Amino acid sequence: MKVDTERGTAREFWERDLYVEEPCVVRRPDADAEDDGVVLAPALDVAAEQSLLLCFDAATLAELGRAEVPHAIPFGFHGRFFGS
Secondary structure (H helix, E strand, C coil): CEEECCCCEEECCCCCCEEECCCEEEECCCCCCCCCEEEEEEEEECCCCEEEEEEEECCCCCEEEEEECCCCCCCCHHHCCCCC
């Protein structure tokens, strides 16, 4: 969800059976606007039993693309480190 607190508006992305986790904003180099860039968000497609990476336009929240992973990645996995 993208919330504009100054205008009091909100946009959201929603898709059945798709659970999105912790999006990350990536600003365009030399950006001059707050939302000039993309939003990357890992997601789990429970129907397909696989994860994917979603890419959205940061200004409009329009989906620009998705990259599928051939398996499911557990939620919260990004911050865990395990010794060998």
